[in-house]
Amino acid sequence: MKNILLILASVSLNAGAQILMRTGMLKIGEIDVSAPALFKALPGMVSNGFLWLSLLCYGISIVSWMVVLSRVEVSFAYPFLSIGYIVSTAAGYLLLGESVTPVRIAGIAVICIGVLLIARS
DSSP states (O other): OHHHHHHHHHHHHHHHHHHHHHHHHHHHOOOOSSHHHHHHHHHHHHTOHHHHHHHHHHHHHHHHHHHHHHHSOHHHHGGGGGHHHHHHHHHHHHHHOOOOOHHHHHHHHHHHHHHHHHHTO
């Protein structure tokens, strides 16, 4: 149970990083892939607190994931990363007002069933 909680914390931090990054990028706006556009957007990205918080969450998530992999088999732990789809979809809907279609909900349900089967193994 302790390992599963650590896995869930790591996955949640990763999903939180995605939400923070999306929030930060919404403040910056859409960026073209060209070098001049990226260079122009760079000062806004470097000074954006949401992007720094997302990097912090990613860093903590990586360290906690290393702890997870030191304790459990990767074939057990890795499927739990799919829970990130659930957390990020819910957070995107609740915090960012993103749409969640019935097809996405069905996909999330399939993911939940798969993770439950793995957790019971």
